[in-house]
Amino acid sequence: MSYLVLALKWRPKNFDEIVGQAHVVSVLKNAILKDRLAHAYIFAGPRGVGKTTTARVLAKALNCKNSPTVTPCGICPSCKEIAQGNSLDVLEIDGASNRGIDEIRALRENVKFAPVAGKYKIYIIDEVHQITNDGFNALLKTLEEPPAFVKFIFATTHPHKVPPTILSRCQRLDFRRIPVKEIVAQLKRISESEKINIEDGVLFTIAKASDGSLRDAESILDQLVSFGEGKISRQDAISVLGLVEEEALFEIADKIAAKDAQGTLEVLDRILSQGKDAEVFLNNLIEHFRNLMVTKISAKDLQLLDLPIETIDKLAQQARAFTLEEIFASFNVLTNALELSRRLDLQRIPLEISLVKLIHGKKPVSLPQPNANININSSKN
Structure with a gap:
């Protein structure tokens, strides 16, 4: 049997397995239990957060032998066919490949035919925003x-590109980026079940790199399993993903705080010599100063940082070396450097200039001088 990647092997099979979308699951479950299902849904949200998966689970719930149910059995012929993608009553259509008026007209003609085995004929159209305006217009009346036996489920990463006339005929459910902690928890379950030997810190690194996409996180984990031998370390993850080490960000911020221009440029040279991308480093440094700002404003609110406790402690210590004004100035300098590097197709030079500018723009910390005050007062006497 051929190898099944983790993203497919661990794809949710029922509502309870869907990660990070409790608000969507709650709406759909209640709609099924109260018999208030809409005839058309539009699932909007970033990539890899479970839109198409949720559409499949909903299709199972509607066409399971026990339907309508919030707990599809997963073993009846209908559930198995939907899971395998070969159900005659659940048609998955790629909006990018079937975007013209001719394809939509064909769909409109097929809608009138009753389902073969299940109770409903369900059309799941992925990336629906790719359909042309003529295609959308041809779909309006049918939608x-x-x-009564037809349900439409549209999925899109760009809901603003879907015409308002389509949106107004659908019930919209917005999918959110999955929080880092929930991705880490899911990766931990997968690692334990698959007997993957991996450090806990690596799971957090993967979750941060996935940008709220569980599918991306599972793909990265799959890649790391193939890359590493023995226990997967954080260094393996950094090498594979091309990330800048957290320690390097703290080190360069310390150099900036100490007004050490030469040391700052030496750290930057070491990072770039390791093959790290200058734009990635710049983005990471901007995020680092953002974390310093949040720590300085609200050190006790861990949800705003979504970082390990040890990292938050280090941020709190480093934040004392900067004022809020200096952090705000750092944002301006670094974002300008990012824009300049993209405009000029140069990366290293704007980055070096911005770092030196940060150092020379940093105000020295003024300390109270009680002795001077005493001398002034005594001279007046």
């Missing part, structure tokens, strides 16, 4: 008054 407004579909047969």
Whole structure:
């Protein structure tokens, strides 16, 4: 049997397995239990957060032998066919490949035919925003008054590109980026079940790199398993993902705080010599100063940082070396450097200039001088 990647092997099979979308699951479950299902849904949200997966689970719930149910059995012929993607009653259509008026007309003609085995005929259209305006116009009437046995589920990463006339005929559910902690918890479950020997810190690194996409996180984990031998370390993750080490960000911020221009440029040279991308480093440094700002404002609110406790402690210590004004100035300098590097197609030079500018723009910390005050007063006497 061929190898099944983790993202497919661990794809949720029922509502309870869907990660990070409790608000969507709650709406769909209640709609099923109260028999208030809409004839058309539009699932909007970033990539890899469970839109198409949720559509499949909803299709199972509607066409399971026990349907309608919030707990599809997963073993009846209908559930198995939907999971395998070969159900005659659940049609998955790629909006990018079937975007013209001819394809939509064909869909409109097929809608009138009753389902073969299940109770509903379900159309799941992925990346629906790719359909042309003529295609959307051809779909309007069918979408407004579909047969009672037809359900439409649209999925899109760009809901603003879908015409308002389509949106107004659908019930919209917004999927969110999955929090880092929930991704880490899911990766830990996968690692334990698959007997993957991996450090806990690596799971957090993967979750941060995935940018709220569980599918991306599972793909990265798959890649690391193939890359490493023995226990997967954080260094393996940094090498594979091309990330800048956290220690390097703290080190360069310390050099800036100490007004050490030469030391700052030496750290930067070492990072770039390791093959790190200058733009990635610049983005990471901007995020680091953001974390310093949040720590300085609200050190006790861990949810705003979404970082390990040890890292938050280090941030709190380093934040004492900067004022809020200096952190705000750092944002301006670094974002200008990022824009300049993209405009000029140069990366290293704007970055070096911005770092030196940060150092020379940093105000020295003024300390109270009680002795001077005493001398002044005594001279007046």
